[in-house]
Amino acid sequence: MLEVMNIHTYYDLSHILFDVSLRVSKGEIVSLLGRNGAGKSTTMKSIMGLTPPRQGSIRFKDEDITGQKPYLNARRGIGYVPDDRRIFADLTVGENLEISARKPQRGTGWDKEGVYELFPPLRHIDNRRAGFLSGGEQQMLTIGRALMTNPDLLLLDEPTEGLAPLMVKMLEEQIARLRDKGLTVLLAEQNQQVALRLSQRAYVIDNGTIRYHGTIEELKANAEVRKKYLLV
Numbered sequence: 001m002l003e004v005m006n007i008h009t010y011y012d013l014s015h016i017l018f019d020v021s022l023r024v025s026k027g028e029i030v031s032l033l034g035r036n037g038a039g040k041s042t043t044m045k046s047i048m049g050l051t052p053p054r055q056g057s058i059r060f061k062d063e064d065i066t067g068q069k070p071y072l073n074a075r076r077g078i079g080y081v082p083d084d085r086r087i088f089a090d091l092t093v094g095e096n097l098e099i100s101a102r103k104p105q106r107g108t109g110w111d112k113e114g115v116y117e118l119f120p121p122l123r124h125i126d127n128r129r130a131g132f133l134s135g136g137e138q139q140m141l142t143i144g145r146a147l148m149t150n151p152d153l154l155l156l157d158e159p160t161e162g163l164a165p166l167m168v169k170m171l172e173e174q175i176a177r178l179r180d181k182g183l184t185v186l187l188a189e190q191n192q193q194v195a196l197r198l199s200q201r202a203y204v205i206d207n208g209t210i211r212y213h214g215t216i217e218e219l220k221a222n223a224e225v226r227k228k229y230l231l232v
């Protein structure tokens with residue numbers, strides 16, 4: 001579904017990603033793990049086209065999308081949930097969802113009702129302005145909005161960051177439900193517990209370089225990598 005090959009990404013003169021490669025197959029949840037500042041968000045933005053790589057290439061559904069504009073990537077089927085939970089503060093919860101709706105390419109897909117079924121708390125605040133939501137509600141809304149575009153691949157950038165433990169647990173269950181529905185997800189996380197529970201494979205990034213990749217079982221058994229590159 002997604003293949004990132006040897007990309008190098010810069011912010012102006014700062015070289016941030018070095019030869020990053022990763023792949024995500026259809027139906028997988030793959031984690032991209034690393035400490036704060038490791039390069040997780042930059043990898044997500046490189047895929048989405050917000051910070052196009054200067055070298056290397058990115059393929060999505062067997063097409064080269066390197067340097068493609070974000071809105072075209074969205075149209076092609078990449079859903080992106082940024083780490084800063086950008087929502088339209090002046091619109092209601094329901095309007096935030098409706099404005100993102102994009103018809104599925106085939107079959108039935110996500111609509112507002114489906115999102116409310118996945119995130120019941122949102123149904124009760126359908127009419128509330130999004131600027132007045134709690135952190136957890138905002139995160140549900142940003143994920144819901146990405147789902148409304150009926151993506152084939154969802155890029156989730158640290159969805160659990162800053163949320164209370166109960167909310168993290170609930171979100172984790174909902175992401176697991178998305179996986180069971182067959183959605184493909186690339187999940188950036190600092191919280192390795194969440195990633196270890198949800199995904200089948202993981203990449204570990206540090207200083208803009210992929211230091212490790214393997215199955216979750218292999219990573220669980222590899223105390224050295226976890227100690228060296230991840231928070232305990």
Ligand SMILES: Nc1ncnc2c1ncn2[C@@H]1O[C@H](COP(=O)(O)OP(=O)(O)O)[C@@H](O)[C@H]1O
Nearest residue numbers: 011014016034035036037038039040041042043
């Ligand atoms: N807009 C930016 N301009 C310059 N440097 C940035 C910018 N965003 C992030 N960086 C730097 O890029 C590196 C990787 O950041 P980021 O991809 O956000 O890491 P992570 O998401 O893993 O915390 C960090 O050193 C960070 O300071």
Ligand SMILES: [Mg+2]
Nearest residue numbers: 040041083158
């Ligand atoms: Mg980040």
